[in-house]
Structure formats: C-alpha cells, structure tokens
Amino acid sequence: MPLLSVSHLSLTLNAQQILKNVTFDVDQGEVVGLIGPNGSGKTTLFNVLSGFLKPTHGTVHLREADITHVSPAQRAKLGIGRVFQNFGIFREMTLEENVLVALEALPKEQRMLLGDLREVVRGTLDMVGLSHQGKKKAGSLSGGQMRLLEIARTLKSGKELFLLDEPTAGVSPKMTKQVADLIAELKKEGKTVLIIEHDLPFISRICDRVLVLDVGEVVLNGKPGEIKHDKKLQEIYFGADPTA
C-alpha cells in the first residue's frame, strides 16, 4: 500500500491548465525527487498535495484515505509536513518559539506523548546545532540555518510525509551538506520525502526515485541512474539537439 497516491490530477487556473493528468505513488520511507524546468508545475503540485489548492480533477490519497478536499491544517494533523521555498519560518519569533508553536499545533493526544515540550524544543535545536541561539529571533539566521530550523521543526512535530520545496535554494555548500544529512536522517527514521530541486547531482545523491515534470505532466518516473541519461530529460533542460 503506497503512503501517498496521486491519481489523474489536473488543475486549471485562469483558463490555463497547470497540471495535466498527474499520476504517481510514493511508498513509505521513499525519498522521491521532483524535477522539471521553471513553470512546469512543481510548486503548484505541492500546493495541491498540501491542500492550498483544490484540483479541478483527480484525487489525492494518504494511506488509502481520500484527502483531496481536506484543509491544509487537517492534512498537517494527518502527517503531511511542508517546507516552503520562501522559508516557512516565523521571523519575528524566537527559534524556541518557532519550534514550540509547531508542537503546540499537534493534536492533543500526540502532544501528550512528547512529554515536556520545552525539552523537545531544546532537543530539536540541538539536532541542527542552533540551541545556543534559541532566544534569538529566527529572522536573524542565515538562509541555510532557517532551512535547517524549518526541516527540524517539521521532523519533530511528528510528520510522516515531507514536502520539501527547494531546500538548498540560497544555501551555502556547507549548509547544503547539512540539509542532505538531515534528509538522510529523515529516511533513516522511516519518513517519506518528496523533494523539489534544481540541483541534479544533489537529487541523484539522496533520492530513491525521480519524477520529471514538464508543462504540468509527469514525463519520466524512474531511478536517478536510469533517467539521468534519458534523452527526454536532456531535451527538457537543454532543448532538442538540432543535429539529431
């Protein structure tokens, strides 16, 4: 049984078809990369999966339950966590508050299992080496640190499926490695990750499978090694070879 099942998903916005018959499954514990040129519909697909947009046609199932019309907050309670391209952190709140508010948003039963929330907050910040900055405002962090904070916060708030939108965008090479390590940590813990990236070597390193989206359609679906040399991928990124 796949954890996430996307079936014949289409979305039309302002008379323009953004997603066309998108169908794919993601198994528990898989790390799946979602690549494609700008405007191919990757972030829109994430918006549909996290409930911010309703599809025109098609369904989204999480553990066989139909969540197509479930709100973003409800999806979060069901275990879907989103890391935003434009940093989904609360810049005027301290690092501790950023983690605490995520824990406080959990359903009561889940929250009770965590024990002392302040301890969990400390542990979360420790995990990404930011515990010494806990009282600082999150807006004072570097791009990479913000990204680490956001991923760690999502991880500790008990999510099962992670939607990571360009986690290495605007992040230094050193921090990119830390982000990759954190994603490896997610995989080790049996979490499922769907990740949008433009950095193909990064995707090849960390993903079990890659989906290639072009003009709103899934055009390739396979292991990174298999699709890396696919002619279609070359065409999408570099255009058709005129000598061919």
Place this chain on the structure above:
Amino acid sequence: MQLIVNGLIAGSLAALMAGGLALVYGVLGVFNLALGQLSLIGGMTAWWLHGPMELPLLPSILGGIFVGGIVTWITFECTVAPFYRRDRFLPLVTTIAWSMILDAFILLVFQEYPRSILTNEKHFLDLGTVRFSLEQLALVLVTFIFISAVAWMLHSTSFGRKIRATVQHADAARSLGISSSFLHRVVFIASGVLAACGGIYMGIDQNLTPTIAFPITIKAYAAVIAGGKDNFWGTILAAYLIAMIEQFAVGAPWFFGAYIPVGYQQTVALVFIIVILLIKPSGLFSRQLRTT
C-alpha cells in the same frame, strides 16, 4: 500638560479600537468598516441597560460587551466569512453595506439623541495645571490593563503564539496544523469586543450619538495604517500619537497665537495618514516593530 493628559485619554480610546483591528488585519488580511457601529452598539446597549432598565453599572457594561461580541460574531458570519477567502477586498464592500444597515438600526432603536451612560455629576481631580475625572483615570487604567492582557496573551500563551505565527506566515502556520478558521473567528470577535469596550468608554466619558460611528472607524484605521497595518504595537503607539497630535493641533496656539478651529480636529487624523503614507508607505513602525 493638560493637552498631554487629554491626548492620553483620547489615545486610550483609539488604542482600544485600533489594537483589535490591527490583529484582524494581521491574521485575516481584511478591513472591517463596520467597527464604529459595533462600538456604538456596545455603548448604546450599556446605556440602555444602565439608564432605562436601571441595572447597576457593572452588569450594564458586561451586557454591552456581550451584545457587542454577539453582533460582531454575526458580522463575521454574514459579511466576512463567505467572502474573504475568495478575495480579501470583498469584506471592504460587504462591511460598508453592513455598517449602513447597523446605522439605520441604531437610529431606529436609539434615535438621534446624545446618550450618556453616567448621567450624574463626575468626580474631578484638580492637580493645579491638570484636571481630569476619576472616570477618565479609570478608563486609562482599564485600557492599560486590556493592552497588557493582550500582550501577555500574544507572547506567553499557546493561542497567542498561533496568532503571531499566522500573522507572520499564514501558509506555514496552516501547514503546521494551526486551524485558521477558528483563529479568525476568535480574533475577529475579540476585535469587536474591544470596539464595544471603546463604545462604552465613550458613553461614560462623553456621550454617544449615531453619527459618530464613521469618525470612530476612520480614526481607528488612521492608527492601523500609520502603525504598519498588521503591527499591533505600532498601531497602539500610532493611536496615542494621533490623539496627541489632535489635541495639540486644536489646543495649542499656531501662527502668531491663532488657534486651529476645533471643528478641524477630526481631519487631523486624515492629514496624518496622508503625510505618513507619503513619507513611509508601509507605515510609521513597519520596520522597527514588524508585526506582532
């Protein structure tokens, strides 16, 4: 000195009205143009309970707050909830329409007479250069307590953190599981309760007439816009600042000892908004004290 005290009294009233509005704008991203009418309904209800119904003052005040809250809730369900997710500017139109309906209702029920909640003689304190009533002192203190309570709620409670998170990044807050519809209702009703308190405040300090609803709304929005729109603390500061400017504009001599006529006092808030927006379009405190 008297002008500063007067500014403090008028500023407390404006802060009460505008603080809630800043939270509403920050959390929902909408403007409620029926604020003045909601405030009048709170004040008029307290007057009716204390005057014609002869209830003691405290239950009358609580009754005014309760009715103000209920009417605000109805306002949200009828004129905001069905529209604001489609386009956040739609409530601008629907709340104007609602404000006209409420205006007609207030005029029909309470008629166009000035109504004062306290009809007996007020107790004044004379400190030489400064004179104010005990009621005014109580009102300033109550506002201070309200603002402190809101500050405590925002910074020290789980609910407050959720409000601040929603103000700062609504999508991230929702994707963490923070239910926006519950939060939106509570914040909107809380802003109406604060407005009702403002109406009661006015009914105790001065008197209430159906025609003051619109100027109340304008003055509150002047503070919200000047303060940085979704900035609670900026709005509170701007409310006091505008009240001080209003007092000094008509209370102090300008141009060779000439005074600005009192009738122009209301326009000072509007001129203030225009000047602020020309100099700093994002609001006076938008950078120093961003958001809540």
